[in-house]
Amino acid sequence: MLADATILAVLLGALVPAHAAALTLEHRSPSSGNSVAVPAYWDVYGYLFNVTVGSPPQELTMLSDMTWMAPFVRSGRCLGEFNPDLCAGQEQPFFNERDSESFSNASFAQTTWPITAFAPNFTVDYGRDEVCIGHVCNSDMLMQVSNFPYPASVVPAVPFGGIFGLAPPPSKRAETSEPANYQAWQEGNMGPLVGWHTCATLDSTSSCQGGDAQLVFGSTDTSMYDTKQLQSYGIQNPEWLSDAFYPATPPLSNYWSTPLTGMWVKDDGNKSKNYAVPFEAAKGGKTTPPLAVVDEGSEGLGAPLSLNGYKYLVSKTDAKPASTAVIEKIMSQGSTGYNTDMQDWYTLSCDDLDRYPDLVYEFDGGKEYTIPRRRLGAQDLCARGTDPPVSRLGAQPPD
Template sequence: MSKTFITAATLLAAVSAIPHGGHNGTPGYKPGNGEDSCGQIILPMDDSVHGAAFNISLGTPAQTVTLLADWTWQTTWVDTPDCYGNYSVADCIPKGQNFFNDQASTSFVDDKTQITQSWLGTDYTPGLGFRNDFGSDKLCFHSDANGENLCAPSVEISVSNFTSKLPVIFDIGGVFGLAPVLPEYNSTFWPTPYQMWKQGILGSNNGWHMCGGLKDYSTCYGKKYLTILGGTDTTVYDTKKTVYHPTSFSPCLNSGPHLNLTPPRYNYWSTVWSGIWVGSTSYSLKADAAPAYNATTASPQCDPIDALAVWDQDKFGYGAAMPFAAFNALVSLTDAHIAYNNNTPGLFAVNSGNASIWQVDCAKVSSFPTLTYEFGHKQNITLVPSQYIDTSMYAGQCLLNARPWDRAIEGAQTFFGLTVLSRSHLEFDFATNMVGISPLNKELYE
């Protein structure tokens, strides 16, 4: 995807982020322990192949590791030179790969009390068994926004324990998790900002917005995304317009292929998805309305519940998710035609899921219908056509960045991220496990 940079003069004129540690004054809100007295760190982020990425310092002496910021991941994971007991940089790390050498850190503590976690494979290591062990070390953030540094003397991290060398070179050296935490989860599920909140270093609330669809990148300090750990930037949104949603920890979150892990976990920032309209026409989100629904796909436990939006700024967050009926209507209303018969989410700016990529006439985009999403039966987000039309993937082409979702096959949940949130502010609160959604101030994009 293309990156836009702004001049030093514009950067100097950028509005500084004003911390907003919680939602005091919001009915029903109870602040976490010491929430408003804790610190924050402002982290502008750029793109990697998989999504937003930034650098941390880890260990003693400090090593720089590039991490993907992933809202669905848990404890910070870093790639290390460990191939299933064979600890060797030459044998386990492809030349040019960013990684963390834990044996070179005098402050690293190997945590043998934790059981190795295993997956059959992940999007970061396709075709390779994904194994993690655990340890702890010093971790520091550096803000490119204001030059500030913030460190935790010791946080739990996960370190790779693969069966072989990585098959390719990745532009990240690990994954920075931001998933919510359930009381019964041990420290292997604790994201770094959650641990730093518990240590009194950060506030519990974390803010995010993107600048790719705005007038310029100034509120992201010249980069494409802005994450604030421990607070939010109240200059980009009106706190009075924020709507808070409880996170669902339904077992049905483990029903779809992308979240189907063994052993299962359900700690994803997720919100009830209660409605969708293409123009003024609404479309059903019920399981039995899916094209693939039949007696063999029926799930007595998950079919009756509301659909769930899993918030994800990684590659699955690309694309405006919608049931097939809505997608087919959108294709007809935009007079779209198939341009490409395959798509690999994460490699491209468009995520059409298992569908083809559809192209439209750029001259007609302004006449296309709006898309409206309802969350929690109480909040609407409306997308104008330019938000679901991608022009960055191929020069001169306008592509539908819409992703059809078949609930009978993919489960009760689907992913929501960059396309739907391109003009919204999002916040996650570890103290309450609440998701807050606000419209960005109109002057940022009009």
């Protein structure tokens, strides 16, 4: 069903109840008002879509990231100077602030993240400018503006010039951590909902406007799902979750996460033991269920499994250890390293996917969701006709 390929994110998930109570969550299709639907295209890092930044507008391809906060743009800055040839080079898309009449610097202190999936010592300044998704614009968007402590030649060019964060807004207001859609909602320029729909398992991409997915900002596309079948989950962002993914002070709390109460490997109709095992998040504290984090981008690729669940899955297949070349290809995708434990990688025969197990998940005691066996592997590798055709198998565990 289409509903199985659709995710809805409620912008106010992390707001205090007094704010949330004032909002009516109306599910409606995109209109000409404060919502817009755009196609998104798959890349190794995640889904890409286009926006414009500045005045006159500069088209910029953005990476959609459900754990990133304030919008980020690659700039002509690095090493404390403005030099596009040095800092962006010929291949890297970037936003040229000098060509925008409406750009202004913001007074917030420079920020550095030592490790990210995209670049080391990820250093940003802050600025403001107009950002538009189609006809929906925000004239004074606060953005992270790259100012890396090295030239462009140090990191490979990527096919996007910015990151469009869709993380929950912080429970305690921190202006430099506010996602773009939250900023636009505050200004009355965008509705409070975000819809994400993938065409990966569908026969046609028409519902994704010809793209690999469709993003709806400010609303949802009700033709993509049955409202009677929607499942709602409360969002939790405890400090231990931030520490497990990316230790920071104060904690980032930037995850769409809900209790994971079931995780099984299902073989020939029989479920394994439940690998969603409650644990002590803090030494001496109460046991708590593990949490499932929703992320469609660079940190959310692959099927999530605990290490024990992963070992059990491997035992139920004829998986072979992956070659060095395959592992290098996987690692080239990029990862912070905080949210993927050390693991072995395996390959499966693409000819035998139909006889492998299914993966079954349960969120907060609700409906079960299944990743069918035919989706266990990376279908794109099969399609390229490797000899023999193989599909890689790996886990994405916060264990």
